Amino acid sequence: MFHHAEIIAVGSELLLGNVANTDAQYVSQKLAAVGVDVLYHTVVGDNPERLRQVTDIARQRCDLLIFIGGLGPTYDDLTKDTVCAAFGVATEFHEDVMEEISGYFKNVFRREMPDCNRRQAYLPKGCTVLHNPVGTAPGCVFTADGVTVAMLPGVPHECRYLTDHALLPYLQARQESMILSHTLHVFGLTEPKVQEELGDLMNGAVNPSLAPYAKGAEVQLRLTAKAATEADCERLLAPLMQAVRQRLGAHVYGVDMGSPEQHAVQALTRRGLTVSAAESCTGGLIAKRLTDVPGASAAFLGGVVSYTNGVKHGVLGVPEALLQQYGAVSEPVAKAMAEGARRITGSNLALSVTGLAGPDGDDRGNPVGTVYIGLAKAGGTQVTQLFLKGDRKSIRQQAADYAFALLNKYLQKINP
């Protein structure tokens, strides 16, 4: 049973801001799901003294330390040696791991393994090896002085693979209680408004706990319980869930929907419906997010990024007269774009987005943040106007979030 975890990412590229610490995000999500509380994230550079100091602090305050990165074959990959020294654990050569690494070179890179990769087969004495079939850096777990120490490679897809296939099963087998969360999805209320409505439920709640979180176009409410079994967790959650639903009524439009694009793909597939997209200011973001979802091809046929009036007219068939009379950022054009995408792809439904993400407004006086979203369907097309705040990136994300929310609300009304 682990009580408190710290995730320690090692890599100067993180401190230079070259990349975001998405590994820590991923591992945190997965640990939360098996009932491990993550209390700290730390990032430190490829520097043995500072890594040692960070390790010494972490072992005083947590009983599960997860190191990510610095397991490669080069001189600046120092995590294993530094952490093992801190815990007084020796490393030893693993013949089977060595064979896996040289096999990976032979089968995937199609060349002989360089000598420097031998370093990667040295692992802490007595550790559990986290075998890595998707790269060359194996992970490991060992326990010393009452602290469990795991090491994972920093390459994102290797980190994700080892977390799912090796670390989580290891941890799950050692947990005495579990955590279960449900997420209620709320649309049409701001986060402060939700806090106002639920303040008393939130302030007192420990197990189950209740936390609101504004995400894109919606507010998510996370209800979390900790207990010995799943059934016990559900028993703790049920009354709180009911109380929240009573107070917020129809604003609660779903439970555990995942990301809005995941939910859209599932809801469409379940109903045997397809969607397409015609995007102007979101510039492909809606298509990109839908196709992030494995299996999207069952529900998403494709789309058009119409970044110019020429493409709106030439590919989507938006009448030139509409573009001239109302401008590209207008309700009639949003409607014609959605209908155009539906017609040329043959999809059941089609989303369209046209708007101003900034930095500049248009020559018709529309301010940055003006966005029209269309949803075309057999019975006609609905268009919603939004005035969004934020910078270019944020406005694009919000516009896509609203488009998914409109689609999901519409799908919810159709059986099943």
Next chain:
Amino acid sequence: MFHHAEIIAVGSELLLGNVANTDAQYVSQKLAAVGVDVLYHTVVGDNPERLRQVTDIARQRCDLLIFIGGLGPTYDDLTKDTVCAAFGVATEFHEDVMEEISGYFKNVFRREMPDCNRRQAYLPKGCTVLHNPVGTAPGCVFTADGVTVAMLPGVPHECRYLTDHALLPYLQARQESMILSHTLHVFGLTEPKVQEELGDLMNGAVNPSLAPYAKGAEVQLRLTAKAATEADCERLLAPLMQAVRQRLGAHVYGVDMGSPEQHAVQALTRRGLTVSAAESCTGGLIAKRLTDVPGASAAFLGGVVSYTNGVKHGVLGVPEALLQQYGAVSEPVAKAMAEGARRITGSNLALSVTGLAGPDGDDRGNPVGTVYIGLAKAGGTQVTQLFLKGDRKSIRQQAADYAFALLNKYLQKINP
């Protein structure tokens, strides 16, 4: 003059993995650019005891602490009170800040300011206020016991705005030296190969320093110098730059190109050329990344996400015979897709991507990771076949990176 910085992000949503710590990434990038070394990132939840403990550790090892998040109006926004208590600094009410906040409510939210937002006008006694015109949470900077403490809001666009417009000017005015970096972009060599070629230059280098970094389809070499003036930095960098270029020859294909999509938009715009995209497995990612760049509309006309054969044929005009004979993931289809996008959008150039991002291969025996990239231009269409490794997300990113690299290499060959 600041020597060592620590960035401390406050927010339980980071520890739950709901969001990645992109604020720390952004601030790190900007600090590096003004010559501040970031030695640690720390993330802690909305918990005053742990935040206090983290603050006490940070002030022992760094002389610049940057806190991000927890400046909102609600009960769990505790950064200001906790940090001020740690440094023995009182807070005081700022009338002018209060007016800015209530003005923001009036002008942007179009409603009266709730009472709880009064909390946000209390700031550390004697601090420099970082005024926030893009949200309600002001930032601040103060110095106590030889440590400079800055606080920034956690909402990403507010954090970015205050970093650029308030924090950086404040820090820059207090720096005695500056840091200058140049990035050389290398295409066609792996990172280990680059390390092999440049090992002796890298190992000895301190000022200027030389660090390789694999990013997408290319390897980036970051050359960094620290000196009193920009001219002094350039003088330090010149001989190293020349030595690297001599060793790597034509593999170095650019300097300080920014992201590949930024470079593509700039290079196209400078040459008066336009591009479009026909995307299958990248599903809109290329269009999305191009339109992430402000001003993309000068160079990017639009594109088609053809996630099904129906859309490849119906919208892009890929002959059905080709799809049947060679399959969607094939050189002839990549060629026809690029040519189709070029024809229907009227662009000068067009990129196409068709491939298998996984999790499943296709029924013709192509393994996951098989990707064809096409570049159509007036003189004909070139198609490159790739075998990429990684999971779905990684393969999609790599495919887009390769497409941009091919486009950028092609543009480099055209004058100017």
